[in-house]
Amino acid sequence: MSAPQIPNLHTLRRGVGRRGGRGRGVASGVAESNNETNQTRKDAIVQSTDTDAATSRLSAVEAGYLDDPFAKLLTHGGHVDRRLPLMNRGTYVRTVAIDRLVDEFLRSTRKCARQIISLGAGSDSRFFRLKTKYPDICLSYHEFDFPTNTAAKIHQMQNPSFAHSLKGLCNMDLPSSSTSLSNDGIQNDSFQLQADSCHYHLHPLDLRTLTNPKRNQDQIKQDLSRLGISLDVPTLLLSECCLIYLPPEDADSVLSYFTSAFHPAIPVAVVIYEPIRPHDAFGRTMVSNLTARGIHLQTLHAHDSLAAQKERLGKHGLGSMAGKETGGAEAADIDFIWQTWIEEAEKERVEGLEWMDEVEEWRLLARHYCVAWGWRETSDNVNDSVFEPWGQLPMQDEEA
Amino acid sequence: MSDLDKAIAQLRACRPIPESQVRELCYKARELLIEEGNVVSVDAPVTICGDIHGQFHDLMELFRVGGDVPDTNYLFMGDFVDRGFYSLESFLLLLCLKVRYPDRITLIRGNHESRQITTVYGFYDECIRKYGSANVWRYCCEVFDYLALGALILGATTDLAPTSSISLEESTQSTLPADDDDIESEVLDSQGRVQCKTIRTPPLRDPPTNSTSNGHISPAPDRDALSPPAERPPSSSLPNASSPTLGSTPQPSTSQQSSSSFPIHPPSSTGSILCVHGGLSPLIDTVDKIRLLDRKQEVPHEGAMCDLLWSDPDDIEGWGLSPRGAGYLFGSDIVTHFNRKNDLSLIARAHQLVMEGYKEMFERQIVTVWSAPNYCYRCGNVAAILEIGEDGANGGVVGRSNGDVGRRYGLGEEQVPHSSLPPPGRRYRVFEAAPQDSRGMPAKKPVAEYFL
Incomplete structure (x- = not known):
């Protein structure tokens, strides 16, 4: 019993063609300058994903999901729209899942320095939260991002209220000569904070510049030393929705760049948070909605499942090893992590924060994001292991 | 053209009507709804719809696929507002149609028809954005309080008959096999093409001792x-x-x-169908008990009224805690018992997103109908509506005193009357989201949120 007087929008639309065709595979022959403008525009969109993530973080903090006094201080603009409960919960699970892996890495029994390299960190506040939580921590923390993003972060840090919290909570001071911003507001040198044996480095760097295959191992080691990255400290490499925006081969090169620079005897780990499962109805809609916004999840199809994520880590030398070398590669989706990693009392607290009338939608959304973590180390006994606790986390069986 | 018809025309074009007209509309709607019981009786044929959630363009698609009002009778099971960008236009249009054609359209309350929920999930903000004050939101919330809690569909047929109530000139009907009386359910796409169908098997009976x-x-x-x-x-x-x-x-x-x-029930008659937004309540064992509730209030955080709007069926036994923080989970045993006790052949409910638009559970004793395609412009799901045919053989005479069934057995007898009634014939029409770039209607490009 259709109503013929109501026009069928589906047929009217036919022949219009798909919108938003810009993006991948720009035809060759386009003028170089056009390509550059196009690339700049695409980069700007990727850079702006940090604003989105910062908004989500601040929303989750303001709704009581996360305790993070730095979120507001590092978010440009101050007030943000409140996100829906399921978005807040997703931000919460993502944050606490990575926090847990980082905590285990920092607290593991071997008392020595630790190093964290965070790719595309944007306005992330993790370092400041860690320093607040572990005042005596011996940690070297490096963040990489586009110069635009690091400049914005430094700008936020110049705010007196940030300096006040930095002093009060982290017992750290901003460098006195903090006028190193150049005229265009872009800083090209690394920015540093230091207190005792704790270092924070902010590196303005387009990660794609690291993918030049002509640089040999020695040159890479020199590069890293110049950036202040130590090659003899247990190191965790973190990509929270960063590598996904690179072309797959570039994303691989970036991972290799860091993981292969370390001697096999040095414990190294990678933690990745990003979307998965692009093939079902939700996944297809996600890809097309984000494409319409100019956001291309470029590695999504290459690493489209938990298994594919583990395999990816394995290819970078993280995973089960033989002999003295140990390691692992695991992945779990956000739905699983919410169900199994969060203690009951905490879950109850979170469930009590807001009405959650989006149960099916939440599961759908949460099953399309995953945390993958892989590690390698050499140890004679389990007490020396840095990553032993990582093997104890609830593991998700293969794709449901 | 009456003012009401003008308002309908304006809302059909997805343009809000002035605040003064909203106030008048809501007043008229309240006068109408206050006369309805908590459980409205609705005669088949009727088309049952699930959540709409402010997806106005998809509501238009629903009418295109299911037939326009007043040509088709509709029963909407709540959640008209929140989440989508056009809660206001969607709800006001449905309300206008209700006032204009009160016997052709039935609206019952969903858990989002609530002051508290609409302030979290968007309707409140939308009203402020479109009118600059909370007045319209307040008028609408007053109407919410008067919406019925459920509906009982009477006179449904067990078999899908092409000649029942559906006019033959419709092209969508031509695909129906004219000589097949045993179709229990079928699924049509938005073009009216049959996707699949089920043939009625002899109803399960207790052992014939x-x-x-x-x-x-x-x-x-x-x-x-x-x-x-x-x-x-x-x-x-x-x-x-x-x-x-x-x-x-x-x-x-x-x-x-x-x-x-022999089947106890002739194949052309069946029990009635209870329609409710969420599901059952441990405090409600008969339809009559729903009738006794005082519904004219904000949806409470707990209790029978809350449960009817918040609960979900689940693969458990008995009752369980709901992950939503309100209502309960209920298992197949609960549904079987409730349906038998109340002479129901089916419970139709909405409330839960189902990717295929509808989901039958517990051996067809309960069905979820979901009518918001690509929910929140993000979920990629299709939507469905459920058509219930009229029992033509009874000549429109409703042969069942629903909710009063227990009286047949005398007072004080806790007796399960008989085994399950055969489910009614069910025709699902499945449809996809309307394109957002529809001309003539304002269509702000929706931005679905993701984790970036």
């Missing part, structure tokens, strides 16, 4: 004397000459014999 079936079918012989036949005419045995499969009309005196080998 006289002692068991006897008790389930009619009162025990010794109680016959106490209750005169005239007092308990089971509608299942209403004379129905047109029913070819009925070997003998089951009379009370012969029910013992007929019970073991």
Whole structure:
């Protein structure tokens, strides 16, 4: 019993063609300058994903999901729209899942320095939260991002209220000569904070510049030393929705760049948070909605499942090893992590924060994001292991 | 053209009507709704719809696929507002249609028709954005308080008959097999093409031992004397000459014999269908108990009224805690018992996103209908509506006193009347989201949120 007087929008639309065709595979022959403008525009969109993530973080903090006094201080603009409960919960699970892996890495029994390299960190506040939580921590923390993003972060840090919290909570001071911003507001040198044996480095760097295959191992080691990255400290490499925006081969090169620079005897780990499962109805809609916004999840199809994520880590030398070398590669989706990693009392607290009338939608959304973590180390006994606790986390069986 | 028709035309174009008209509309709607009971009786044929959630363009698609008002009778099971960008236009249009064609459209309350929920999930903000004040939101919330909590569909047919109530000139009907009376359910796409269908199998009966079936079918012989036949005419045995499969009309005196080998209910009649937004409540064991609630209030955080709007069926036994923080989970045993006790052949409900638009559970005793395609512009799901045909053989006479069934068995008898009634014939129409770039209607490009 259709109503013929109501026009069928589906047929009217036919022949219009798909919108938003810009993006991948720009035809060759386009003028170089056009390509550059196009690339700049695409980069700007990727850079702006940090604003989105910062908004989500601040929303989750303001709704009581996360305790993070730095979120507001590092978010440009101050007030943000409140996100829906399921978005807040997703931000919460993502944050606490990575926090847990980082905590285990920092607290593991071997008392020595630790190093964290965070790719595309944007306005992330993790370092400041860690320093607040572990005042005596011996940690070297490096963040990489586009110069635009690091400049914005430094700008936020110049705010007196940030300096006040930095002093009060982290017992750290901003460098006195903090006028190193150049005229265009872009800083090209690394920015540093230091207190005792704790270092924070902010590196303005387009990660794609690291993918030049002509640089040999020695040159890479020199590069890293110049950036202040130590090659003899247990190191965790973190990509929270960063590598996904690179072309797959570039994303691989970036991972290799860091993981292969370390001697096999040095414990190294990678933690990745990003979307998965692009093939079902939700996944297809996600890809097309984000494409319409100019956001291309470029590695999504290459690493489209938990298994594919583990395999990816394995290819970078993280995973089960033989002999003295140990390691692992695991992945779990956000739905699983919410169900199994969060203690009951905490879950109850979170469930009590807001009405959650989006149960099916939440599961759908949460099953399309995953945390993958892989590690390698050499140890004679389990007490020396840095990553032993990582093997104890609830593991998700293969794709449901 | 009356003011109401003008308002309908304006809203159909997805343009809000002035605040003064909203106030007047809401006043009229309240006057109308206050006369309705908590459980509205609705005669088949009717098309059952699930959540809309402010997806106005998809509501237009629903009307295109299901037929326009007043040509098609509609029953909307709540959640008109929140989440989508056009809650206001969607709800006001439905309300206008309700006032204009009160017998053609039934609206019952969903858990989002609530002050508290609409302030979290978007309707409140939308009203502020479109009118600059909370007045319109307040008028709408006052209407929410008067919406019925459920509906009972009477006179549904068990078989999908192409000739029942559906006009033959519709092209969508031409694909129906004209000679097949045994179709129990079928699924059509938005073009009216049959995607799949199920043929009715003989209903599951209790083992045909006289002692068991006897008790389930009619009162025990010794109680016959106490209750005169005239007092308990089971509608299942209403004379129905047109029913070819009925070997003998089951009379009370012969029910013992007929019970073991014949369906108790002629294939052309069935129990009624309870429609409710969420589901059942541990505090409600009869439809009559729903009628006793004081519904004219904000949806409470707990209690029977809350449960009806918040609960979900689940693969558990008995009752369980709901992950939503309100309402309960209920298992198949609960549904079986409730349906038997209340002479229901089906519960239709909404409330839960299902990717295929509809989901039948517990051996077709309950169905979820979801009518918001690509929910929140993000989920990628299709939507469905459920058409229930009219029992033409009864000539439109409703043969069942619903909710009063227990009276047949005398007072104080906790007795399960009989085994499950055959489910009604069900025709699902599945449709996809309307394109967002529809001309003539404002269509702000929706931004679905992701984790970036």
